[in-house]
Amino acid sequence: GTDWQPWLQPIDWAACALSAGTGMKRRQFVGGLVAAAGVTACAQESADCENAAAGGGERFEWSCVTSWPPKYPGMGMGVENLAARIEAASAGRLKIKVYGGGELVPAFEVFDAVSRGTVEMGHDASYYHKGKVEAAQYFTAIPFGLNYLELNGWLFYGGGLELWRELYEPFNLFPIPCGNTGVQMGGWFNKEINSVADLDGLKMRIPGLGGEVLRRAGGTPVTMPGSEIFTSLQTGAIDATEWVGAYNDVAFGLHKGARYYYYPGWHEPGPGLETIINKEAWASLPPDLQAIVETACQAITTDMVAEYTHGNAMALKQLNEDPNVELRQFPQEVLDLLEEITREVVAEMSEGDELTKRIEDSYYAFLEVSREAQRVTEQAYLNTRG
Numbered sequence: 290g291t292d293w294q295p296w297l298q299p300i301d302w303a304a305c306a307l308s309a310g311t312g313m314k315r316r317q318f319v320g321g322l323v324a325a326a327g328v329t330a331c332a333q334e335s336a337d338c339e340n341a342a343a344g345g346g347e348r349f350e351w352s353c354v355t356s357w358p359p360k361y362p363g364m365g366m367g368v369e370n371l372a373a374r375i376e377a378a379s380a381g382r383l384k385i386k387v388y389g390g391g392e393l394v395p396a397f398e399v400f401d402a403v404s405r406g407t408v409e410m411g412h413d414a415s416y417y418h419k420g421k422v423e424a425a426q427y428f429t430a431i432p433f434g435l436n437y438l439e440l441n442g443w444l445f446y447g448g449g450l451e452l453w454r455e456l457y458e459p460f461n462l463f464p465i466p467c468g469n470t471g472v473q474m475g476g477w478f479n480k481e482i483n484s485v486a487d488l489d490g491l492k493m494r495i496p497g498l499g500g501e502v503l504r505r506a507g508g509t510p511v512t513m514p515g516s517e518i519f520t521s522l523q524t525g526a527i528d529a530t531e532w533v534g535a536y537n538d539v540a541f542g543l544h545k546g547a548r549y550y551y552y553p554g555w556h557e558p559g560p561g562l563e564t565i566i567n568k569e570a571w572a573s574l575p576p577d578l579q580a581i582v583e584t585a586c587q588a589i590t591t592d593m594v595a596e597y598t599h600g601n602a603m604a605l606k607q608l609n610e611d612p613n614v615e616l617r618q619f620p621q622e623v624l625d626l627l628e629e630i631t632r633e634v635v636a637e638m639s640e641g642d643e644l645t646k647r648i649e650d651s652y653y654a655f656l657e658v659s660r661e662a663q664r665v666t667e668q669a670y671l672n673t674r675g
């Protein structure tokens with residue numbers, strides 16, 4: 290809503306790109322929207338192509354489809370910023386047009402569209418692909434698993450990214466970590482959760498592994514697009530919902546549809562997002578453009594976490610002052626049960642699949658070591674701050 294505007298405004302990287310490039314003649318590419326055509330090289334003899342030649346010459350015009358509402362705070366703006374940064378850093382040699390969910394392909398068909406080469410690039414969350422490749426969920430979030438800092442530690446220094454690329458290889462996709470929401474909230478409830486018995490029959494919008502865990506704990510998980518959540522909550526069609534965190538939840542008005550806001554987000558402790566690139570499109574880029582894309586993705590992760598850290602803090606402050614909202618912590622016995630069930634669900638996922646088992650072993654080997662390190666670093670520090 291408009292109340293939130295002062296800090297909802299993201300940095301306008303596109304404007305930065307334009308001001309950085311004022312010394313260079315800019316010309317619109319001809320050819321309109323590139324829906325299917327792979328890459329287009331610029332063979333025009335013009336001032337900006339000569340400029341581009343200094344950096345390798347060939348120019349690329351890509352389409353990027355996403356699962357997010359267009360320009361949605363956090364996730365949606367992250368990919369817009371990514372495209373603007375890549376264009377600026379490459380002096381316009383790689384230009385990416387971003388489409389919101391449903392604008393070019395449906396929100397949950399990003400994986401297929403990029404895999405087939407309908408478009409060169411996509412931005413979404415790997416756990417949306419669990420129906421095709423169940424182990425993809427490790428690279429977004431596992432309940433009671435790695436937080437934001439740990440996920441990056443595992444991906445970039447603990448072998449996680451190599452496993453992810455191996456997992457996506459048969460799908461003709463090259464994944465790059467790109468964005469993270471940080472730890473999410475447990476969700477909005479119109480029923481109090483005081484014991485495990487209160488999970489019985491609880492109808493909650495919660496996707497992925499978290500939903501499966503809730504089902505085994507006696508609840509009824511349902512999935513629906515973000516756009517339908519508020520009405521379902523308000524009409525009582527569902528008792529509870531999770532979405533992201535205060536920043537995004539308030540943008541959907543969820544605080545007007547339920548009284549109790551539970552924490553922590555046990556099911557999504559630091560979900561990472563992905564840029565996926567069609568392998569032929571990736572291979573067509575010269576090494577400097579590949580480096581620009583990977584570097585820009587890392588920058589977007591940092592930027593998105595900064596946006597969520599600030600936005601969540603501001604939104605939580607307002608929620609704390611709202612007499613119609615009560616912040617509640619899940620009872621420990623509820624969290625203990627959910628964690629126990631998570632271990633069963635995870636173990637079943639790798640039964641009979643060698644690569645999933647290797648991913649599981651790598652992920653949990655790091656989690657076990659990191660658990661102790663976090664206990665005496667981040668966790669200890671935050672506990673002393675009071």
Ligand code: CA
Nearest residue numbers: 531532533557
């Ligand atoms: Ca969520």
